[in-house]
Amino acid sequence: MTVLITGGAGYIGSHTCVELLNAGYEIVVVDNFSNSYPEALRRVKEITGKNFHEYPIDLLDQEGLESIFLKHKISSVIHFAGLKAVGESVSEPLWYYRNNVIGTIILCEVMKKNDVKNLVFSSSATVYGKPDTVPIPEDSLLKTTNPYGRTKYMIEEILRDVYVADPEWSIARLRYFNPIGAHISGKIGEAPQGTPNNLLPYISQVAVGKLNELKVFGNDYETQDGTGVRDYIHVVDLSIGHVKALEKVESERGVHTYNLGTGRGYSVLEMIEAFEKASGQEISYIVSKRRPGDIPVCFADTRKAFEELGWRAERGINEMCEDAWRWQWRNPEGYHSIEADHQTSLEKESTKFFVAPQQEKVLK
Ligand code: NAD
Numbered sequence: 441m442t443v444l445i446t447g448g449a450g451y452i453g454s455h456t457c458v459e460l461l462n463a464g465y466e467i468v469v470v471d472n473f474s475n476s477y478p479e480a481l482r483r484v485k486e487i488t489g490k491n492f493h494e495y496p497i498d499l500l501d502q503e504g505l506e507s508i509f510l511k512h513k514i515s516s517v518i519h520f521a522g523l524k525a526v527g528e529s530v531s532e533p534l535w536y537y538r539n540n541v542i543g544t545i546i547l548c549e550v551m552k553k554n555d556v557k558n559l560v561f562s563s564s565a566t567v568y569g570k571p572d573t574v575p576i577p578e579d580s581l582l583k584t585t586n587p588y589g590r591t592k593y594m595i596e597e598i599l600r601d602v603y604v605a606d607p608e609w610s611i612a613r614l615r616y617f618n619p620i621g622a623h624i625s626g627k628i629g630e631a632p633q634g635t636p637n638n639l640l641p642y643i644s645q646v647a648v649g650k651l652n653e654l655k656v657f658g659n660d661y662e663t664q665d666g667t668g669v670r671d672y673i674h675v676v677d678l679s680i681g682h683v684k685a686l687e688k689v690e691s692e693r694g695v696h697t698y699n700l701g702t703g704r705g706y707s708v709l710e711m712i713e714a715f716e717k718a719s720g721q722e723i724s725y726i727v728s729k730r731r732p733g734d735i736p737v738c739f740a741d742t743r744k745a746f747e748e749l750g751w752r753a754e755r756g757i758n759e760m761c762e763d764a765w766r767w768q769w770r771n772p773e774g775y776h777s778i779e780a781d782h783q784t785s786l787e788k789e790s791t792k793f794f795v796a797p798q799q800e801k802v803l804k
């Protein structure tokens with residue numbers, strides 16, 4: 441039995457592929473590479489020494505998606521594919537609703553048609569909006585504040601309705617807090633396109649000399665040092681959480697909702713300090729005004745995931761920063777430069793890699 445990973449070439453998807461392969465699962469990856477590179481999957485194979493099929497297919501391409509279910513005996517799906525930039529979702533809401541919401545509906549329709557009803561879905565702590573209390577338990581009021589967050593909220597609701605209509609489905613809705621860090625090998629990590637929006641990739645690029653200085657968005661919040669506090673979680677811990685969630689949906693039907701965080705918040709200034717320690721580099725920063733839409737404090741109540749999945753995050757902030765730094769200095773351009781070289785060799789040998797008509801691509 442095989443697990444289909446949508447968005448498996450992305451940041452969290454690629455790390456989860458590693459953990460699934462290490463746990464003995466067979467996987468198949470579908471990704472349209474709109475925010476990722478095939479090189480990430482090549483490196484997953486290098487890290488694990490295992491091979492798998494990958495398909496450059498868009499979730500909106502229903503026929504293409506169906507061909508995967510005909511070709512492979514899929515038992516479960518982990519669904520990462522989605523657009524995730526909050527600001528972009530405000531300027532391009534229709535694109536976000538189409539890609540994220542309609543993409544998920546198409547996926548579920550294809551799953552239903554093929555009698556595959558186990559699904560693990562990437563939701564986000566953004567569904568909580570500005571929380572009334574911290575730590576945030578799963579049964580908090582949901583009041584997300586931007587189109588990206590609303591796509592996650594809508595998908596969560598759609599998935600509940602799917603289960604209510606047919607209790608043969610088994611679904612996990614995982615609300616991630618702030619994933620950072622990279623695989624210990626330094627071979628895979630977060631590779632944002634353009635200037636990063638998120639704190640850790642920004643700090644990493646200042647440390648490696650690609651960006652001049654960080655802007656700290658506000659130091660007048662009611663927090664220990666006035667800067668925003670978040671629950672940063674190592675991407676490998678998060679990935680292991682997916683393996684546990686998959687075990688859960690495969691063994692117990694229902695709609696299971698879990699926070700995946702550490703339960704501990706760090707301020708922006710604490711993160712700068714931790715990264716300086718891990719990298720030995722000074723991080724230049726200036727304090728600027730608050731970023732519109734930011735909340736002061738956000739961290740998870742992690743008890744439910746521990747009680748029901750037996751999972752808790754184990755890697756601390758130093759390890760997160762050390763691993764992020766290793767990835768950054770070894771790959772200052774992310775996957776980009778290697779991907780460009782690789783594309784050239786792919787063009788030369790294209791017939792070796794592409795098998796029509798399913799667009800199957802197997803990289804060694
Ligand atoms: P990512 O952009 O690195 O990965 C998403 C992948 O999905 C990319 O490889 C992209 O090419 C692919 N994709 C997007 N639309 C697609 C489509 N229509 N068809 C096929 N492939 C498509 O992002 P990530 O950080 O790995 O996030 C994975 C999931 O987790 C996303 O759904 C995101 O919203 C969610 N999430 C991320 C964070 C975070 O901070 N990184 C936090 C909470 C939730």
Ligand code: UFG
Nearest residue numbers: 564565566616617618637638639642655656657668708734
């Ligand atoms: N920050 C800065 N300077 C920067 C970037 C961020 O000071 O250049 C601060 C922010 O103000 C915030 C903290 O660093 O206090 C973290 O900001 P991020 O942008 O890294 O993360 P957010 O918590 O704002 O948002 C992230 C994702 C969302 C997701 C949310 C919860 O971007 O998509 O986590 O999972 F919804």
